[in-house]
Amino acid sequence: MPFVQNVPFFSIMLCMVCGVMSAMLSGRVAKWVTVALSAAVAALNLWLTLDLWANHRSFVYWMGHFPAPWGNELRGGLVESTLAVCFSLIMMLSVAGGMRKLDQQVGKKLNLICVMLDLVLAAMMSMLYTNDLFTGYVFIEIMTLTACALIMSRQNGRTLVSAMRYMIMSLLGSGLTLLAITITYNVTGHLLMENIHDTLYELHRSGNYAVPITTIIGLFFVGLGIKSALYPFHTWLPDSYGYSTPAASAVLSSIISKAYIFLLIKILLRVVGLTVVSGSHAMDLMFVLGIVGMMMGSINAIGSHDLRRMVAFSSVAQIGYIYAGMGLGIRAGFVAAIFHMIMHAFAKSALFISASGLSEVSGNSKRFSDLRGAGFRHPTAGVCFTVAAMSLVGVPVLAGFTAKLYLSDAALTAGGWKMWTLLIALAVSTLLNVLYLMKTVITLYRPAREGFVDPGYKSGKLATCAMWGFVIVNILVGLMAHPIAEAIRSGLAMFD
Numbered sequence: 001m002p003f004v005q006n007v008p009f010f011s012i013m014l015c016m017v018c019g020v021m022s023a024m025l026s027g028r029v030a031k032w033v034t035v036a037l038s039a040a041v042a043a044l045n046l047w048l049t050l051d052l053w054a055n056h057r058s059f060v061y062w063m064g065h066f067p068a069p070w071g072n073e074l075r076g077g078l079v080e081s082t083l084a085v086c087f088s089l090i091m092m093l094s095v096a097g098g099m100r101k102l103d104q105q106v107g108k109k110l111n112l113i114c115v116m117l118d119l120v121l122a123a124m125m126s127m128l129y130t131n132d133l134f135t136g137y138v139f140i141e142i143m144t145l146t147a148c149a150l151i152m153s154r155q156n157g158r159t160l161v162s163a164m165r166y167m168i169m170s171l172l173g174s175g176l177t178l179l180a181i182t183i184t185y186n187v188t189g190h191l192l193m194e195n196i197h198d199t200l201y202e203l204h205r206s207g208n209y210a211v212p213i214t215t216i217i218g219l220f221f222v223g224l225g226i227k228s229a230l231y232p233f234h235t236w237l238p239d240s241y242g243y244s245t246p247a248a249s250a251v252l253s254s255i256i257s258k259a260y261i262f263l264l265i266k267i268l269l270r271v272v273g274l275t276v277v278s279g280s281h282a283m284d285l286m287f288v289l290g291i292v293g294m295m296m297g298s299i300n301a302i303g304s305h306d307l308r309r310m311v312a313f314s315s316v317a318q319i320g321y322i323y324a325g326m327g328l329g330i331r332a333g334f335v336a337a338i339f340h341m342i343m344h345a346f347a348k349s350a351l352f353i354s355a356s357g358l359s360e361v362s363g364n365s366k367r368f369s370d371l372r373g374a375g376f377r378h379p380t381a382g383v384c385f386t387v388a389a390m391s392l393v394g395v396p397v398l399a400g401f402t403a404k405l406y407l408s409d410a411a412l413t414a415g416g417w418k419m420w421t422l423l424i425a426l427a428v429s430t431l432l433n434v435l436y437l438m439k440t441v442i443t444l445y446r447p448a449r450e451g452f453v454d455p456g457y458k459s460g461k462l463a464t465c466a467m468w469g470f471v472i473v474n475i476l477v478g479l480m481a482h483p484i485a486e487a488i489r490s491g492l493a494m495f496d
Helices: 003-024 027-055 078-097 099-129 133-154 157-188 193-206 210-227 237-243 246-272 281-302 307-327 331-360 379-393 399-414 416-444 461-479 481-493
Strands: 059-062 073-076
Touching (some): 003 073, 003 078, 003 099, 027 078, 027 099, 027 481, 073 078, 073 099, 078 099, 078 461, 078 481, 099 461, 133 157, 157 193, 157 210, 157 237, 210 246, 237 246, 237 307, 246 307, 331 399, 331 481, 399 416, 399 461, 399 481
Antiparallel strands (some): 059 073
């Protein structure tokens, strides 16, 4: 076995070891350990991505070198390693960009928050690479607990209520997911994804298990849809993202929700199979809820008077795009959904980190009336917010434009009522995106309101570097859209 195929195992174990170390270190050291860990994991997975791209292969890694059922399996492929690079890079920039706020808002518990961040990265890597349904469920629960800890890290009334609301909704989603795994095991007798796929395909061909298979798809969809804030299961999201620390909000919106969505994609394609999924009415429901989410998330964002809540509601709309692409039930739709997921992860984390800087130079106010002129008072944050907002709107050259282009192409391939519904929804939602995102950008560069006193706040060098990093990465994702999409397409082809 080539040594590079140890990367998935090393990535997970390195995160777990650093999590244990961070608990014993001071906060000052622990936060640098988390940044270094994210950089190391990104570098390792980039090495793996280049190797898989060159050799056009995927592989299965036996944990402990014992075959199932005595040992668990990891599976490495192009799409998994590509997402691992993106998510670990986002973790590095988010922690670096929000480090100053973490010091101010968390204080003595900073090392414990770093433990949670390390465990989030470990859970994310495990959900990307796992080849076993129950192992995936174990790390779903680890992700849930760590996300709650990140939400309530500020220890004020609003974050505690938000964490409680998130916990209740997330446990409901976890319960439905566990029920789906239980039914799947009862029907097939397997937990490994390939074995389940082969059995479900034969049962589908027999025509005798249509109801159980549809139930399995529906339970996985609703359970993981709740956890990823698909409309109308999104009620926990605005407060959780809006009142957390900037680093926590960036990680929650870009990594945690996306890990659940990718696990659902793996289940639909590798466990159930595209042949079975495409004929399921659950996919029609997924498509409809995605379309409704695209609209309602944007409408709620337009009605927001708080910058971070506006950005949070925008996530509901963007998650709707992803689910609408998946709901097409064709491979092109899943390629478009994963590319949109990458684009949104980079843009949304950039918005949350830059929004914190813009708020700081506006007297720590998040109201739009106080944010006038903030783009001049904090040029780096203004540029970072503008580039990310333009990407989400779909300005050509940036990744958001290409993501919507891929969704449109997938809709044309799908044909039928879904084609016209998605094309019209893309046009309308883009106009809605312009209304609240470009309006915010214009507000940032309007003259300050009369009587405003500049607090004279100066951003830290690390936060400035992180925001410029987000600017560069958001532009690069747009310029490299074609090779990224090809890596996704090739990786999904290896699922068969």
